[in-house]
Amino acid sequence: MLDWFYITDLLGVAVFAASGTLQAFRKHMDGFGVVVLASLTAIGGGTTRDLILDEPVFWLHDPIYFMVILAAALATIIWLRFKAYIPVNRLLFADALGIAFFTVLGAEKALNVGVSGFTAVILGTMTAVFGGMLRDVVAREVPLVLKSELYATTCIAGATFYVLLQPFSANLAMAVALVTTFSLRMLALRYHWSLPVFSDNQDKH
């Protein structure tokens, strides 16, 4: 179970690194800008979580994470040089997979430290969305996660299931949380769901 989880975690890192590379591409950044944006996106969420939990930062003693980031950034650059277009659909699919795993990982790590279920939901969501937020802040965009279709809400839903189902079965909790986050995100993308909190006022300003 652990190894499989580790591999999926690295897959999530790779996908997020690719999304950081695309942002760097759009902003005409050079080689190092690519590496920084790819890294911030891929490990920014988990690093913030570990700092707040006062746990060892997960990539500090495992260089594999940075190698995956470099490989994913390189692959994305090569792709962009040979193909003119960006396969948005496939990326969004991979991104939905990535946030599902990051949410579960973050909530799990928080529960292990002994915080309340409520706080574990916050830290799971933070793990999934902070990386993309850092990416957009550094690239001078209003963070996508603060504007787009239910991005974070799917993480909150997934993390909540993960926490609530823990008493029954850890594996069940994980499975339901992954499926919930992933499929809510895909549905939100397909049907352009959004949270209309301020939408009525939008035209007045």
Place this chain on the structure above:
Amino acid sequence: MLDWFYITDLLGVAVFAASGTLQAFRKHMDGFGVVVLASLTAIGGGTTRDLILDEPVFWLHDPIYFMVILAAALATIIWLRFKAYIPVNRLLFADALGIAFFTVLGAEKALNVGVSGFTAVILGTMTAVFGGMLRDVVAREVPLVLKSELYATTCIAGATFYVLLQPFSANLAMAVALVTTFSLRMLALRYHWSLPVFSDNQDKH
């Protein structure tokens, strides 16, 4: 004493959460954007302080903080839907109260860890102003705190009194620091005081 301080701390969190919600409103963000901006504003300063002091992050084992943030954000949203205007004066009053308490809390926590009085002033000020700075950076504004009337300088003054009066009486130090920060801030707002460091050069560029 402690309970009263805790309640005022939560009041400060509520006020800062409301100010984050207003920023999200101005930027047309959705529900999650509201929660993120409200949270960053309300707990960003204290979280940074705790990370630097290597103390447990204050909200990690106390879910009340996030509940207060959610309640304050919700109340602000409801207010904005029913009333068309924002009560700026009342908000600035509450904000001045909030930074006064955050300054004292931050300086106190820093002194407890055993840093010098000078560094305690820095950490007190950081507690009060970092949240608003994070809010503005994420919302793509030049941080208000870096531009507005003596915002941070009032915190520095309050924290300095707090540190200098410690040898005489902890309660006196606290009272003087609170009153200093709060009233300097209100006076600065009323009379548009500012620090004119670069004002002479402003027209040349």
Place this chain on the structure above:
Amino acid sequence: MLDWFYITDLLGVAVFAASGTLQAFRKHMDGFGVVVLASLTAIGGGTTRDLILDEPVFWLHDPIYFMVILAAALATIIWLRFKAYIPVNRLLFADALGIAFFTVLGAEKALNVGVSGFTAVILGTMTAVFGGMLRDVVAREVPLVLKSELYATTCIAGATFYVLLQPFSANLAMAVALVTTFSLRMLALRYHWSLPVFSDNQDKH
């Protein structure tokens, strides 16, 4: 050796504080904005490194750092008031010196904690470039370090030499790393080297 290193570290802090002050000047910020930008630039990189390494933050029990920052910011402000121009060449020289020392310091501290050489290179580079990145993000610029001539790449080269030469001699490693970072940076500035990763595509967007 240690004292000399400490002094050069403070020199690096002073130079970075001056560069933060110049950014605040360009953005018409007031006195506190100057102090914040100067501080973020000067100690942002080292603070992030220490948080990630879970080491005590280097300035927490040594107020000298902030005094150097305040002195450097003040000197820069006085300079700007009396002289109308900014001595860019001399600043870039001092900046190249600063990043050389910060890179070596960061890599050394990371190796002491026991991370791999690969991760030490990342943390050395992070120490040198994160401060300037924070400065630009807060001042709402696309970070210079993500766009300019080989800025970070010179740090990566220097840190790599530092790590690879450790088995032979710590002093040799330090000397080679310093000279490499510094001279690569000066050469990159002089001949406008850049990493052309995305340059072919730049005209298409």
